[in-house]
Amino acid sequence: MRKPARDVRDVPQSRRQKKELSRRGNELVKADGFDADNGSSRARTNAAGTALTRPNSPVIDFDGLSRPSFGTRERLEEDDEGKAARLGRMKGAVKTLLECIGEDPNREGLLATPERYANAMLYFTQGYQQNIRDIVNGAIFQEGHNEMVIVKDIDVFSVCEHHLVPFTGKMHIGYIPHNAVIGISKLPRIAEMFARRLQIQERLTKDVANAIFEVLQPQGVAVVMESTHLCMVMRGVQKTASTTITSCVLGCFERREKTRNEFLSLVGVNRR
Numbered sequence: 001m002r003k004p005a006r007d008v009r010d011v012p013q014s015r016r017q018k019k020e021l022s023r024r025g026n027e028l029v030k031a032d033g034f035d036a037d038n039g040s041s042r043a044r045t046n047a048a049g050t051a052l053t054r055p056n057s058p059v060i061d062f063d064g065l066s067r068p069s070f071g072t073r074e075r076l077e078e079d080d081e082g083k084a085a086r087l088g089r090m091k092g093a094v095k096t097l098l099e100c101i102g103e104d105p106n107r108e109g110l111l112a113t114p115e116r117y118a119n120a121m122l123y124f125t126q127g128y129q130q131n132i133r134d135i136v137n138g139a140i141f142q143e144g145h146n147e148m149v150i151v152k153d154i155d156v157f158s159v160c161e162h163h164l165v166p167f168t169g170k171m172h173i174g175y176i177p178h179n180a181v182i183g184i185s186k187l188p189r190i191a192e193m194f195a196r197r198l199q200i201q202e203r204l205t206k207d208v209a210n211a212i213f214e215v216l217q218p219q220g221v222a223v224v225m226e227s228t229h230l231c232m233v234m235r236g237v238q239k240t241a242s243t244t245i246t247s248c249v250l251g252c253f254e255r256r257e258k259t260r261n262e263f264l265s266l267v268g269v270n271r272r
């Protein structure tokens, strides 16, 4: 059963309606223990008669946000006062960090560092607030095209959730359409959405593949990522030249070795 890429839930809503939907969504999870990992999609209707379908997806929630949690929704919906309070708490935490490493947070060079770092961290994690539907924005075209499409060497900057330091690298995304193609610039933006948060490379690779599979419903998706982790090269083992490669293949890429190998040789991962 194929669902349309955009549906009634994509109609822009007022802030209040969004809050109501978000609240109801949370209740649904609590009420029936229905989460991304189980069962098929279920359709619900709210008081306004809007369908609330919770997709059977590990990455995208019913309102287009990804892997929502109380904290990220709160961040998305907070007012100016809330934003200021959040920044204040973050600045205090960074000041504590500076003191704990033996620095003087009051010396000139460090005076503005807590605020800079807090803002940088919010930027590095802005993907939590992004909505997959806003990113795709209807750029799905029925072209009747069924050949492999690849975007390679997408720069990816993410933050390791175990050490809070960056990992950076290249992502290669391929898919085989089921008639519909997605605007080519959307693939790096989807990668960016999932990279701008605390991640591990394995999950980032899977999140991107699953999200594309869900919004486009192609015959298959393949994602490969090669990256360098600062937590690995700057500390511990200090293997500065090491690269970590992860991949996730779905649909026909998973089923057919020939298709998978064609993708891998086109993106050059088989070159070594």
Ligand SMILES: [Zn+2]
Residues within 6 Å of the ligand: 160, 161, 162, 163, 164, 165, 229, 231, 232
């Ligand atoms: Zn790490």
